[in-house]
Amino acid sequence: MRTTLPPNLWKTTALVCATLFGGALSHAEPAGKPGVFIMGVDGMDPVILSRLVDEGKMPNFAKLAREGSYQELGTSNPPQSPVAWSNFVTGMNPGGHGIFDFLHRDTSNYHPISSATPAPGEEASALHLFGYVIPLGGSDPKNNRGGTPWWDVLAENEVDVEVFRIPGNFPTPESKAKVLDGMGTIDLRGGFGTYTFYTDTLVEKKHPKGDIEYVSVQDLDLDGIPETATSVLRGPPDQFHLEPGQIPSSSDYLTARLTVHIDADSDTAVVEVGDGRTLIERGKWSDWVEVSFDLLPMGMMPVTGSVRFYAQQLRPKLKLYASPVNISPASPFMPITSPDEFVEEIFSSVGFFYTQGMPEEQEALKDGVFDDGEYIEQVALIQEDTGRMIDFALDRFEPGDTTFVYLSDIDLQCHMLWRHGDPKHPGAPNHPAFDPATAPAHAHDIENFYRDVDATLGKIRKRLPADTLLIVMSDHGFQPYTRKFHLNAWLRDAGYLVINDGKKTGHILTGDVDWSKTRAYGVGFNGLYLNLAGRESEGIVSAAEAGALLAEISAKLEALKDPQGGKSVVLEMYRGSEIYSGPRTPEAPDLVVGYNEGYGCSDESTLGEITEEILEDNTSRWSGNHLMSPDVVPGILLVNRKLSSDGHDLTDVTATLLSYYGIRPLPGMTGDSIL
Template sequence: MLGVDGMDPTILRRLIAEGKAPNLAKLAADGAFQDLETSNPPQSPVAWSNFVTGLDPGGHGIYDFVHRDPLTYLPISSATPPPGDPGTSVKLFGYNLPVSAGDEIINNRSGTPWWDVLDGAGVDVEVYRIPGNYPVTESDAKTLSGMGTVDMRGGYGQYTWITDTSPVAPPGHGLKADVQLVTVEDFDLDGKGDTVKAILKGPPDLFHLEPGQMPGESDYLTVPVTVSIDPDADVAMVKVGESVAVLQEGEWTDWMPVSFDALPAGAMALGGSVRFYAKELRPGFKLYASPVNLAADAPPQAISTPDDFATELADVLEGQYYTQGMPEETNALKDGTFDDDDYAKQVALVQHDAGGMLDVALARFDRGDATFFYLSDIDLQCHMLWRHGDPKEPSAPRHPAWEATSAAKHALDIEHYYQHVDSLVGRVRQELPPETLLIVMSDHGFQPFTRKVHLNAWLRDHGYLTLKDGKTTGRLTTGDVDWSKTQAYALGFNSLYLNVAGREAEGIVSAGDVARVEAAITADLLGYRDPADQKTVVRRVDRGADIYHGARLADAPDLVIGYDRGYGHSDESTLGEIVEAEIEDNTSRWSGNHLMAPEVVPGVVLASRPILGEAHNLTDVTATLLAWYGLAPLPEMRGKSFITP
């Protein structure tokens, strides 16, 4: 099974009709190709959790990329439960040494993954880079975590930008980089400025932090970085820790191992790996360092089951591979430190990693096995490159982030990434035994993202959210909100919560008034029109209690907002910020999206066997996978098989 994040049925049908996806065309002709109903909301961690467990969010508990803590109104990652007991420690010789571990950090997803059902029935299972499985869940199957896996700093991909010129963030966008301003100095006293010194940050220095304390910028372990620039050529030597590499301007290094000492004398060394890119060596200096990935050959924390599966893959691949959950460097492209050419080079490195790992997966596959392999080729590229031209509607108006020079060169890039996936499908079909069932699926499709909605500002302007002291802007978590007069707030990309008495810390909406407030907000949102052209902004609003089922229903957002084509939630509102405007053009390079009403972004399912019936969803793929091995879905699973074994 190939899971192709973000593959869109409309785009794929066009490419098949134009003869540009011959391998996917043959797969469809030999078996079937249908739209696949996505999750509600159509967010990757939600959709893939539906597929992994066969449940909807009410059962598995993943409702959004971002959840909220009702006791603090803080946004929290949906990957892990709200913070619990941080443990206790004693201070000894300047270090905080733990004496109790506190609550274990576990995966927030409930339900039984399909690979555990198959493994329990004696099927050999391998699962590569499955989204939403970090922290990894205990399993006897071989699994490697994907989307959601952290870098060495414990985040989701903060790169380092070492430069002699302070970068300027695009309007309305804060830089995602750890920016280090440096000067090219004459450290060797030869009269030429040819040396740069900087640092690379790794994991938090937990032995100097109190339990539960969030690290500040100076609370990370570091290793030194030294760059020696050739005085006569555009070439430099980069030394990080004990690793050394030489690269020319415009080139990337290979993976360079780094080690961070959590205790003196190497008593606890944490291994990572980094790549550098020489954007410019002279006359200016711009050096990119990737997020420090967990060392694949010796991960400092579990990213696979069993623990040594990640190491086993590193041995076979003869080196490091991307372990961070979303390896494409979208942050640098959004920041403007990368241009589209830089981004394309980095994506090619990700593709090289994935291609090598796919070859390993194919070589390990035997008759009767079950293998899932995740491909990120399309999703993040659609997010970042849609602004060059709409691949679904080539005659559509230009995106607000359209750039003439770049569009002329990169207008067909999304199409080319589809063709790359098509070539991989051809490789897979060539290697597999002919009787093998091959399913190609996606979690959702894509649409343009041209207008961003500040939902908390909309709630303010419609009387559902009130700020203190006559303020019009602020944050949910900084004392700016008058909760005694606030009925609702937004956190997450599609989630809206009522300020319910007895549930939220300062809730005011009584249980008897919930239905009335929900109905009023729903009616107002469905009547909301874009002041620029009077288009419908919100296509649907669903009550969480109406559309979800299962033991985690109490965690659901009260309302799930389904935006119409072209509209989406702003980053500001997603994290609880209230800005002046209700709605504005999206001028970010993050220009394609799928965080809309599910019916406007269906995914795809293609199979090498005929598909029975139509209108299938992600949980049906789960049931089909189990049925192929003669197994019934678990009683709580919601899907039905669509292929006859």
């Protein structure tokens, strides 16, 4: 892999080197190895893949399986992407790397917190000066993942490594390898993707995940045709007017002025936002527009983001969608690559791209702001990004290198589009969210995304040297998500969780739980915690009682049957202390709930809500899932070598990367090479 230099400098350097060293100019292959290329496909499922291969719809996967090996790949427990990819990145189980779920909890107040960063410590103090709040002390955001990424080990051993869009790497740790962060990278608001919808029409959605900005379209030139609307686009929190630790309200964000000029004669408009502008047509996406937000006056501390717009409708009603404001790859205000400059190399070749961790506009689809067609159209933009990035990676791949590329094509689409028809079992009963009006048009969407990945594999194989070790892997598989389980409601009904004042519903976040009587609670998609004395701030369960209580809860949950159909809701309960090993094990949930296929923890319970119902049909558009028992959602592994054994898991792939270059695994790594 090369650092991009101006062509003339390349020529000069090459000439000097050639003169001095003669034939020694060629790239050295570490230990004479041809190199490794890994294609990570989030959520690719072995059952669906096998069916499509058998039906002849995945010719490149079929060819790779025929020439090499194809088998299931054991996933993490729980089988969540941040956990699974962290297993792969570090070669450790969660007890080693410390990522146990999308969400952890803050033991001081029981609140759910992102697992990407450590629980907040003591708040920094602040100096108040001329109306500004200047934080004193505190620390930079730190990645919560422990262990050593495999790319660091390889780079230390003189292997050129490039990693594209790896999940769970934000905030970006320093590394000698070239790494672009993926899932988990925030938008400018500091979240995982807040859209804005500008409209002059009432949106019937109670709690949308994005901002709904109501505007009025004015007739400024008095020609009888309203044409101009103004509003604002929210950017980062106004850090210099927030107290340390203060959660920003909607008015605490910096804004850029937004003006929409709609042409009187055509379905076209110009959107001006900050100093940027773009021309859009109805039903189409705009290019990226850079927009700056000033943290300090006179442009002394600008934070630059990139945003693109979708003109859902311009007339007679305005319906304009703005993507979450991404960290701009042209001028990122915080690192999204290691080293920092790597993003410049990518940008100079690829141009603008989605830097947000999960760029699919799934919140808009969930909220009903987008329909399926609009969602798929936006996914195609991400696929274009991915295609350009893979071309960039392939252009730079040289013998002896290791390159990892990540594809999100399958995962989010299975989450969002499963309801149109079960791609795993096409004859399965209709999903509760099945809509006969829209399903026929989208019944093969997931299959089509699989075929897109097949085409990508074909391109990669065509361009890679034949002796390169090629690994295609996924972090987990997929299942339908038909029934929502409200774990905290079940804990309440079973007497383990008590709400203040004898109420039935409430929320951990709003202080509704009576912790003096609560023995267990749920936070995260699979996590169940005891209210342990000495660990939780108001813990009441003693260490002596804990074992029996865990056994009791586990037995009850494993025995739980769904009144609708009689199926077990939970396949298996796992004790954190038993399934994990390593220094971070004490941070693990006390129990990991291994849901049966079709079941999963509701979003409400995941975030700490205690609802009325315990089980209900999942009528959400989020209709496929994998947050279940690892036994029901294995991933896939394909290698262009014949493997002599099976039963491998994610950490074995990590061990393979090290052993390929003759590097011994680090202490705490648990896998064995698959080769």
